[in-house]
Structure formats: C-alpha cells, structure tokens
Amino acid sequence: MTHAVDHVRGFLRDLREHGLLAPVGKQRDFLRALASVPPRDVGHLYWIARSTLTTSLPDKDIFDPVFARWFGAGVVEVAPSEVEAEEQEAPDTGDGDPPDLALLEGAGQTASWSTVDRRASFATTTDTERQLLSALRKALPAALPTVRSRRRRAARRGDQLDVRRVHREAWRTGGDVVTLRWRRHPRRQRPVLVLIDVSGSMKQHSADHLRFAHAVVAVCDRAEVFTFGTRLTRVTGELRTRDVDTALSGLAEVVRDADGGTRIGPSLREFLGNARQLRMARGALVLVLSDGLERGDCVPLTKAVRRLSLLGHRLVWWSPLACDPAYRPVTRGMAAVVADLDVLAGVRDLETARDQVQRGAHAWT
Numbered sequence: 034m035t036h037a038v039d040h041v042r043g044f045l046r047d048l049r050e051h052g053l054l055a056p057v058g059k060q061r062d063f064l065r066a067l068a069s070v071p072p073r074d075v076g077h078l079y080w081i082a083r084s085t086l087t088t089s090l091p092d093k094d095i096f097d098p099v100f101a102r103w104f105g106a107g108v109v110e111v112a113p114s115e116v117e118a119e120e121q122e123a124p125d126t127g128d129g130d131p132p133d134l135a136l137l138e139g140a141g142q143t144a145s146w147s148t149v150d151r152r153a154s155f156a157t158t159t160d161t162e163r164q165l166l167s168a169l170r171k172a173l174p175a176a177l178p179t180v181r182s183r184r185r186r187a188a189r190r191g192d193q194l195d196v197r198r199v200h201r202e203a204w205r206t207g208g209d210v211v212t213l214r215w216r217r218h219p220r221r222q223r224p225v226l227v228l229i230d231v232s233g234s235m236k237q238h239s240a241d242h243l244r245f246a247h248a249v250v251a252v253c254d255r256a257e258v259f260t261f262g263t264r265l266t267r268v269t270g271e272l273r274t275r276d277v278d279t280a281l282s283g284l285a286e287v288v289r290d291a292d293g294g295t296r297i298g299p300s301l302r303e304f305l306g307n308a309r310q311l312r313m314a315r316g317a318l319v320l321v322l323s324d325g326l327e328r329g330d331c332v333p334l335t336k337a338v339r340r341l342s343l344l345g346h347r348l349v350w351w352s353p354l355a356c357d358p359a360y361r362p363v364t365r366g367m368a369a370v371v372a373d374l375d376v377l378a379g380v381r382d383l384e385t386a387r388d389q390v391q392r393g394a395h396a397w398t
Contacts, residue, residue, distance in 0.1 A: 041067075044103040048086065053095040055086045075104055088234060088326075090357060153231075153291035155240045155281040162244065165383040166277060169248040169390060176393040177253065178318055178346055179220040191217030223346050224255040226314050228304070230323030231288055232262040232295040238353050239291060240281070241382045242322045247272045247280050257313045261300035262290035267310075295326060297366065298333030305340055318397055319345040322380065324352050327366035338370040347375045347397050351389065355379035 045060055055063075063085040072078035079100060087096050158166075187195060195214035203210050227246045231239045246258045250272040260266045271283040285291075304310050319341055327334050342348045352367070354360050356379030362371045371377060376396050380386045 040103065044082075044099070047099050047103065048096065051095050051099055053087070053092055053099070059086055078104060089237075089354070091237070153285045153288055155243070155278075155285065158244065158277050158281075162241075162383055163277075165387055166244060166248050169245065169383065169387050170252050172387065172390045173248065173252045174222070176390050176397065177225065178223045178397045180223050180316065180346075181218045182221050183218070185216040186219050188215055188217045188219070191215030193217065222253060222255065224257070224313060224315075224317035225249055225253045225320070226317045226345070227256070227258045227320045228301070228322070229258065229260045230262070230295070230297065230321075231260045231291040233292045234295060234324055234326050235322075235353070236292045238322075238381050241386070242380075243268075243272075243281060243284060244277055244383060245322075245386045247277050251275075255317075257310075259304060259310075260284075260288050260291075261297065261304075262288075262292075263294045263296050263300075264290050265300045265303045266290070295328050297323060297325070297327045298329075298331065298335075298337055301337035301341065302333050305337055311344070314341060314344045317345050319348045321348070321350045322352075323350070324354050325350070325362070325367040325370070326364060331365050331369045334366055335369040339373045342373040342375070348373065349376040349378070349393075349397065350374045351378055351380035351386070353379065353381035356381050356385060 041064075045055070045063075048055060063082060066081045066085055070081070072081055082100060083093070083096060087093055185191070185193060187198065193216045195216045198214040199210055199212075202212065202214070227249055229239065229242045229246060231243075235242075243260075246268075250256045250258060250269060256269065257267070258269050258272055260268055266288050268284055268287060271287060272280050274280040274283060305314075321341075338348070350370075352360075355362075355377060360379070362368055362377065367377075378389050380389055
C-alpha cells in the first residue's frame with residue numbers, strides 16, 4: 034500500500050511541475066474523496082481527481098495528459114487509512130485553511146479567505162489588446178443605457194416653447210415672432226458601476242477586466258470602478274490616466290489584495306454600507322466581473338446582490354466560467370444570486386467583453 038501512496042504523491046507532484054498549482058486545500062479534498070469513496074475504475078478516479086483539483090478549462094488541458102500518464106493503464110487502489118495518514122501530513126494554520134505556497138504566489142486555482150498584502154504586477158498591453166480597447170471605446174456609447182435628463186435644453190423640436198429665446202429674438206425683429214424655439218428633456222448616459230473581482234481564482238482574467246474598466250471610465254461621464262478580493266478598493270481615479278499601462282501601474286500601488294482570497298459578500302456589503310457609494314449604484318448599470326466562487330457563508334452575498342439589483346437599473350454579471358457552453362450556475366454563491374441577475378454572461382478577456390458590449394444595447398436597456 035506504500036506504493037499506492039507514493040503513486041498519488043507522484044501524480045500530485047507531476048501536476049505541479051506542469052503548471053497546475055493545486056493548493057493544499059484542494060489536495061486535501063482529493064485525498065478525502067479517495068478515502069470516502071474508493072474509485073471503482075479509472076473513469077471514476079478521473080472525475081474524483083478533476084472535480085477536486087481543477088477549477089477552469091486551462092487546468093483541464095494540463096490535467097488530462099498528466100492523469101493519462103499516471104493512471105491510464107489502471108487504477109491504483111488506496112486504503113482509506115493511508116490516505117488519512119497522508120492527509121494529516123498537510124500543515125494546518127488552525128483556521129481551517131492550510132498555508133500553501135502556491136496560493137501565496139497567487140496561483141489563482143481556488144477561492145479562499147486568505148488575505149495578502151503585496152504589489153500586483155500586470156503585463157504590458159499588446160497591440161492586439163489596444164485594438165480591442167479601441168473597438169470597445171467605440172462600441173460602449175451606443176450600448177450603454179440612457180435616461181431622460183431632468184433639465185430641459187434648447188432643441189430643434191420639443192414639447193415646451195422656449196419663451197425666453199423667442200422673446201429675445203423678437204427684439205431683433207421689431208417685436209414680430211418669426212421662429213418658434215423649443216425645449217425638451219435630452220437623453221444622457223446612465224451611471225455605470227463596475228465591480229471587479231481580483232482574487233486568486235480570477236488571476237488570469239483580472240488584467241483584461243481592469244483594461245475594460247479603463248475603457249469604461251474613458252467614455253462614460255459617470256463611471257465608478259471598485260475592485261474586491263478580501264477588501265474593497267475604489268480605483269476610479271487611477272483609471273482616469275489616459276494610457277492604459279500607466280493606469281495599471283498606478284493600480285498596482287493601491288490594489289493590495291490582488292491574487293489573494295475571495296470575500297465577495299462582505300465586500301459588496303461594505304460597498305452598500307457607505308452612503309456615498311450607495312448613491313453610485315442608484316439607477317446605474319451595475320457590472321460585476323467575477324466567477325462567483327464565494328468561500329464561506331453565502332447569506333451576505335445573497336442579500337448584497339439582491340439590494341444591488343433593486344438599486345440599479347440593470348445588474349449584469351460577467352463570469353469567465355460562463356464562457357463554457359456547458360456552464361451552469363450551480364455553485365453555492367451563483368445558485369443563490371442568479372435569480373436576482375438581469376444578465377449572466379461569459380467574459381474572460383477583451384474579445385469576449387467586446388462581444389458582450391455589442392449585444393448589450395438590447396440586454397441593458
């Protein structure tokens with residue numbers, strides 16, 4: 034049986050060496066699953082391992098060839114007692130989440146409560162990404178919902194006579210009214226509120242989501258952007274910088290919880306608890322960019338999303354997981370909030386964001 038444990042250790046080590054940095058918590062889940070339900074065959078083992086060790090489609094591309102190399106010829110039976118002994122070797126911090134080097138390095142493979150405080154780094158924007166940003170800036174004004182302004186303005190046609198202008202022009206014509214002038218309520222963009230998840234599970238998507246937010250701030254008169262991981266951070270000021278790479282460099286100084294844990298519910302509750310921030314959501318198009326992988330109690334998340342839905346004009350949730358046609362919102366967090374969303378769509382990069390913006394003219398009005 035020692036051979037079986039060594040075989041499992043070798044499999045996990047091989048996954049790490051090929052880039053799938055499954056944290057200790059997920060490895061523990063894998064070992065517990067083996068102990069609780071010994072696999073019947075290779076197919077059963079495959080789904081036990083994949084469901085506990087992977088969290089995204091890129092993970093699957095790494096996982097499949099490694100699994101085939103270690104278990105393709107047959108399954109290695111593991112005694113529950115040995116798995117439990119192996120599980121106990123993992124160090125514990127006392128708060129239910131073992132320390133994990135991969136998580137501290139921002140591997141982005143799982144949702145956790147772990148708090149980090151470090152300077153994030155973002156890759157330089159490529160020429161292709163700049164072209165997509167340019168396309169986004171052109172598409173956004175037409176897609177964003179509008180609202181009728183409370184103040185009337187001069188217009189060629191309208192529903193109210195502009196008596197002041199008519200009177201002023203009559204002085205020039207000896208008191209004769211030659212042309213009638215009108216006033217009307219013009220349309221203006223609704224406020225836009227963007228809430229971006231920068232936790233570890235969103236690591237590979239955060240940079241593009243922040244670039245998208247930079248485009249939103251550039252074209253919207255009333256746009257506000259916040260990031261959240263383990264804490265809430267307002268980043269609108271940094272995103273007003275004209276160059277996107279300069280803006281991201283400024284963000285790296287203020288967003289100190291990037292690639293760390295996930296506290297979606299508490300972060301949204303903090304946002305709603307501030308009266309000034311609360312006004313930003315009233316009547317706004319609210320965009321939440323997150324995978325919805327909440328860790329812990331989902332009640333704060335459910336209450337916060339429901340309140341955002343009532344406050345805002347539309348509540349749109351973009352998740353990279355929803356890019357998969359087979360995706361279903363069955364995780365605890367997403368299952369709890371999906372009924373309060375106006376739109377749930379898949380966005381993982383600038384290209385998919387552009388596609389959703391082009392469709393948004395119908396979905397956001």
